[in-house]
Amino acid sequence: MSRPTPNARDRILTAANKLFYSEGIRAVSLDNIAEKAGITKKTVYYHFKSKDDLVEAYLVSRDQPNLTLYRKWFSEADGGLPDKVAAIFLQIAVSARHPKWKGCGFLRTAAELANMPGHPAMKVGAAHKKKFEIWLTEEFQAVDLEQPEALARHIVLLLDGAFSTILVHRDADYAEAAGNAASALVLCAMQKGPVSGKPSVK
Amino acid sequence: MSRPTPNARDRILTAANKLFYSEGIRAVSLDNIAEKAGITKKTVYYHFKSKDDLVEAYLVSRDQPNLTLYRKWFSEADGGLPDKVAAIFLQIAVSARHPKWKGCGFLRTAAELANMPGHPAMKVGAAHKKKFEIWLTEEFQAVDLEQPEALARHIVLLLDGAFSTILVHRDADYAEAAGNAASALVLCAMQKGPVSGKPSVK
DNA sequence: TGATGTATATTCACTGGTGAGTATACTTAT
DNA sequence: ATAAGTATACTCACCAGTGAATATACATCA
Known part of the structure; x- marks a missing residue:
């Protein structure tokens, strides 16, 4: 039963x-x-009830697993905050070298359904990406970085850029380049504003 | 006649x-x-000769016009190098606010044809993106920046990230965020290595 | 000049196949 | 027996690509 x-x-x-x-x-x-x-x-x-319904369910089924993976990569990485952020990109490079890798399912679906902005799967995709951005923002807030939203947004841009660029060139090295840029931006934010009183975040 | x-x-x-x-x-x-x-x-x-052939011709027809546009936005922008780079992103924000905007045709085609890596259109798309990256590299070399390839790659990642992210969220503000990140990275590179002898680039 | 040939450009009507979605009936556990 | 779940067999629309014929332009030869 x-x-x-x-x-x-x-x-x-x-x-x-x-x-x-x-x-x-x-x-x-x-x-x-x-x-x-x-x-x-x-x-x-x-x-x-329809193909569209199944497409939506497909993305819903990937939402939490993907987010969990990112969080795991981040939290299990050694080093400081810049390294933890970079770790996500390094792991994506690893994934992208598997022959069956075909980019980010959310991004590719959004690209394919770009002519149907109201499609339920588009909403799921946008929500998924937003959750990632919010999680990053919270991580940055937790260590009292200045402008955590802006920094999170920059990382998100590099991440989705990595997905797209790797797919176009079939070259996972772009993930590492993105990781370098990301950790540089994080480091820069830490130097500017580790924040109010506590100069070191360790 | x-x-x-x-x-x-x-x-x-x-x-x-x-x-x-x-x-x-x-x-x-x-x-x-x-x-x-x-x-x-x-x-x-x-x-x-086939639909695939027409798809390829479609991307070929967009290659030069798009590159020309980027170069124009860059060269006509006021300010220093960081501003010129940022100008590309600002112009993309403008484009993306038009209701018919649907992202980057090269990126969307690559996403849709990701299951056909040998498709002629994929090669055209990759070549187009590579040309942009090379052009940026040359611009950075021209002003003697250190590691011009790495910096160009970072900008490319932010640009394609902006295309993807704007499309997912239907929010052109991401282009401005990407532009900020891009000009910060350029500025950082200028401070580190404006190069051999000349410590200030203005 | 004019008749004829030949390559270019275009149309109509078609094929074989596949796609999303459905009408209806069968099956099986409770 | 009844409701959930599954199957067979179907509809109707569309799609990539083709066969055969036609139209137009231009050349060449008589």
């Missing part, structure tokens, strides 16, 4: 995740997904 | 430009393009 749908729906989502991420949204049909999930298209329509 | 082919091919390219940019590659059919160009689909196939 309490297991009204042990499988199907999860299998659909898993298949959708792999296919949407690796091939793109419009390049994948619900027939493809149904086949990969080992069920019928009609079953997909039983669990999701 | 003496106008054997005054139109067709150009009209196709113009239509492709508008539709591919505003709707995306896979969302647009050659029927759509033919209709917009006021000709028959077969005529499209007379001038372009």
Whole structure:
């Protein structure tokens, strides 16, 4: 009991995740997904009311896992704040060197659905990116940096720039360059305003 | 007279430009393009051997105009080097506030065709971005900055980050944030190494 | 001059295939 | 038996690409 749908729906989502991420949204049909999930298209329509609905669910399913990963990379990194920020970029470089890497699913979906600004998946994507920015802002606030919002925004720009640029050039080295720029900006902010009374943040 | 082919091919390219940019590659059919160009689909196939071929031509047609625009924004801006770099971002903010703006066509195409790394359009896109990076590098070299390649790469990352982030959030303010980060990095590079002998760059 | 040939440019009508979404019926556990 | 879940088989629209024919321009030869 309490297991009204042990499988199907999860299998659909898993298949959708792999296919949407690796091939793109419009390049994948619900027939493809149904086949990969080992069920019928009609079953997909039983669990999701439309393709758009499934696309939204795909991004929702990636939201927390991705954020958790970023936080983990940050918190487990050695060194000071600049190093912790840079660690996120270094880990992205590692991911990007895997042959199946195809950029950021949120960014690619947003690019593909740019002609549908009201699409539910666009909202999920924007919310995801905003959560990341807010989390960074809070980390910077926690150590009393000046202008934590502006700094967080700069890091976010470098991160999404890294995703895009690596994808265009198929060259993960851009992540390291982004990491260098990011840690330089953090360091600069720390020197300017480690803040009110406490000159060292360690 | 003496106008054997005054139109067709150009009209196709113009239509492709508008539709591919505003709707995306896979969302647009050659029927759509033919209709917009006021000709028959077969005529499209007379001038372009396939849809992929037309997609490539679409990006090729944007390469020089875009680069020229960036150079113009840079060279016509008042102020020092940091201001000139920032000017590119400010102009992008202006563009991005137009309702028809849909991000960078090269980046969006790369995102959509990420599952076809060998696609001719991907090569055009990568070459375009590389040209921009090289041009920036040369500008930095011209004023004897240290590590001009690294700095150019940082600016490129911020620029593509701005394109992506603005698109996701539909908020052109990110371009200004990126411009601030960019000019800070340029300023920092100038202070470190305005170079050999001349400690002040003004 | 004019008839004919040839390359360029364009159209209409089509094919084979796939896409999103649905009508209907079957199955199985409670 | 009844409701959730799944399947078969379908509709209708669209799409990349093609076959065959036509129109136009220009050249060359008689």
